[in-house]
Amino acid sequence: MRMNPSSPPTGLRLRPLSARSVVLSLLLGVHPPELPVRDLLRSVEPFGIAGSTLRAALSRMVAAGDLVRVEAGYRLSERLLERQRRQDDAVHPATREWDGSWETVVVTATGRGPAERAELRTELAGLRLAELREGVWLRPANLRRHRPVGPAGLTQFFTARPEQPSRDLAAALWPLDAWAATAVALLAHVAATKQPTDRFAAFAAVVRHLVTDPVLPAELLPEDWPAPALRAVYTSYRREVAEALRPGAVGGGTPQVGAPGVSRRAGGGLGPGSRTNPIERHGPGPRAGRTQKEDEER
16 A cells, blocks of 8 residues: 655655746746736745846746746736645535445546646545555545546546444554644744745645645544644734735735735735735745756745
8 A cells, every 4th residue: 555645754855946936936926927027026025036046937837838928028828727726625625425335436447648647646645535545546535626536538537435434544544643743844934934025935835734634534643733724824924914914004015925825816925026014025935946957846
């Protein structure tokens, strides 16, 4: 039985944010995911990213299919819009009462190359399914969503009730202890982080970790599961920044961008693009990592 991968446990080594990482974090956090160049320039400045570095990163991102150039500036490509949807779902997952059944997806296609198999595995993992064995993916049927099917002709869907106790099966499929350890470390990190640009990076890491939360029924989770606390601290951060940026607040202004993973319409903005936002009031953070691999995603 496969143990599905998770983030490293407690050794949090949050990487410096490159120009590409900051741009993706900003655009993934706004709805619609589009910003003018002037706002992007203003937004990345607190991270020590020069205008020439930003423009070079934007050109590479367009060439790589991450961004699309529009009249007003840049927006996420169709491929990354799906990533934004998953990110939004991670912050507010839609669940339903669990009846003990499991969603099961079986890969039935054969003769596919390594790239095609890897693409399908990524898609199924993105649906919060775990791999029991080669070509067999499953999870408790507690998510409120449409039937999780892969590309047409490649998979078949079943609803099953495994004979193995569900709690044991969940523990074998997901590294729950490792996920919880990383979440606890993130909670401690964001509580101790005060520099606004560092907090932006920390909460971007929080969103990335929430995307990997399997969102299991409560009866299948270890005691003191930290996912609700991680979502709560993120929501608190969102309220904090929204309050700092609300019209009429001392030094307040209109937020230009949202916090990582938060809809601007939802009222939760990180707002490094605003002249009066908390990041810029505290001054620029450390220089962004220029040596980070350009294909690193957020």
